[in-house]
Amino acid sequence: MSDHIYLCIDLKSFYASVECAERGLDPLTTNLVVADPERERGTICLAVSPSLKALGVPNRCRVYEIPQGIEYIMAPPRMQLYIEYSAEIYAIYLKYISKEDIYVYSVDEAFMDVTDYLELYQLTAKELGVRIMDDIRSFLGITATCGIGTNLYLSKIALDITAKHAEDNIGYLDESLYQKTLWNHKPLTDFWRIGKGISSRLAGVGIYTMKDIAHVDEAILYKLIGVDAEYLIDHAWGREPTTIAEIKAYRPKESSLSTVQVLMTEYSYDDGLLILKEMVDLLCLDLVDKTLVTNSLSLYVGYTQKGMKSSRGSVTMPVTTNSVKVITKHFTQLYQNIVNRLIPIRRIGISFNKLVDEAYEQYDLFTDPAELQKDRDVQLAVLNIKKKFGNNAILKGMDLQKAATTLERNQQIGGHKSGEQ
The missing domain is CATH 3.30.70.270 (Reverse transcriptase/Diguanylate cyclase domain)
Incomplete structure (x- = not known):
């Protein structure tokens, strides 16, 4: 419009500028990176200050990629x-x-x-x-x-x-x-929503600029990238009909809750199952807090071995629930069915799909509603304690095992230190 x-x-x-502001330093002239010094030099810098960028240090680089000879401040992330x-x-x-x-x-x-x-x-x-x-x-x-x-x-x-x-x-x-000014701009990856994958596919048919996209046969674009070609064509001409009001009014037909954990070291099959149970426990609390239930679960497990295809699977439960006992049981079975027992694990992701309000909770013939209500009451009590006294105020025995991560992750935001002790 x-x-x-x-x-x-x-x-x-932003993160680097905040750290500079907290130290009374000018981010435009101060060399600073936001990265956790307790992690290996392969850890990713969450941000580098503009002065470091001016020296050719890219944002989101790894610490070891910063050229030797450049002096800089390393600031631990403080997400809160x-x-x-x-x-x-x-x-x-x-x-x-x-x-x-x-x-x-x-x-x-x-x-x-x-x-x-x-x-x-x-x-x-x-x-x-x-x-x-x-x-x-x-x-x-x-x-x-x-x-x-x-x-x-x-x-x-x-x-x-x-x-x-x-x-x-x-x-x-x-x-x-x-x-006038950007139709011939390269590379295409500078443009919003065009990643390396789409860019390489377009290059394969001789498309390198927005002008090329604007003038190519639209059928070629739909064949290459599917329905998203509609957005690409509009953007090639500089068009976008969506408004902020429409974005705020949008409600998805289906909703989901998910979480992913990148492990700091290689995990065995058994330790990976422990992490999975911790993740399910925390996400179930989120379900209860939002008064939602699900009957559809998805699991993703990534391995450390190069070329090893990740394990993916999903299951539809016979009940629609937010019971941590029921959901953990089905995730455990799914994990046992799809995960390679011999290859070390580095990433785990879970998702609760097709979420609906608790009013639509459904049982099967083998479900005891009283038992489910007891389970929910315990989860509500745990939620109340955590909200009042902090996430680590109450923990399960599994959270105290050596391979567990909940205790540490409860002090993080987005997988990084919150800055609060």
Whole structure:
């Protein structure tokens, strides 16, 4: 919709900038990486400061990839602190824009529909963006970049590509300017939602730019990438009909809960089963907390051996429930059926699918409803204790075994240290 104006604001090297701000340092001139020094040098840097990027150090590199001779500060990740900073920045957004017109895309990025605010403030979109960015910099010491576009997609591309080359960290695109300046831009992977896989498939038929995509026979694109070709064609022309209001109103037909754990070392078959049970236990608590039930379970197990295909499987239970006892039983059977007992394990993922409200809980002839209610009461009691006293206030015996990870992961956010002890 050409009568809309969107801002897409990103917090530059967010985690690294927060660590610099906490130390009273300028992230634009300070060499700092956010990485856990207790892990091996192969650990991934969650963020590197802009000054390190200027020296050619890529974001999300591994510690050993930082060239020797570059001095830098290594800051352990503090995920809770970053969330607190993100909340404060969201509060700054709310000074200017109603929450109905803000879509938080990630912890460090947000879209805003500013169409109805420009006349109110008697500002251009760029002036409003600068004011918000200056506020963030002034109050928190965090540098932001801003993309301005006539639709959500163009604001994102203006941020990701155009703003990076602007001295004021602001980029602007409408459909005409997009076609004029970026139709021949390479590589295609610079564009949102185009990964290496799609890019290589397109290259296989001689497509290397957005202009190529815009002018190729659409049937070729649908054959290459399926229904997602519709989005790619729109984006090639700089079109995006979706609005923030539509995103917020969207409700999926089916919902799921999932969690994945990348293990810090090789795990045996038996120790992997312990990790699986811990994961099921925690995700079942989430089910109970949300008053949801499921009858569909999925399991993924990845191995350390190169070339070894991961194990995947799913099962439909005869009951629809959130009982940890019932769900653990079925996951254990699934694990025993699909997992290779001889190859060390490095990744485990589980998913509860086809979630519905507890009101739709279903039993089979062998289910004792009273027993299920007793199980749920115990889970509710555990939830209440954890909410009041912390996640490690109550633990199961399995959580104290040597190979267990729950005790440590309860002190993490997103698999990284929260910063709280």
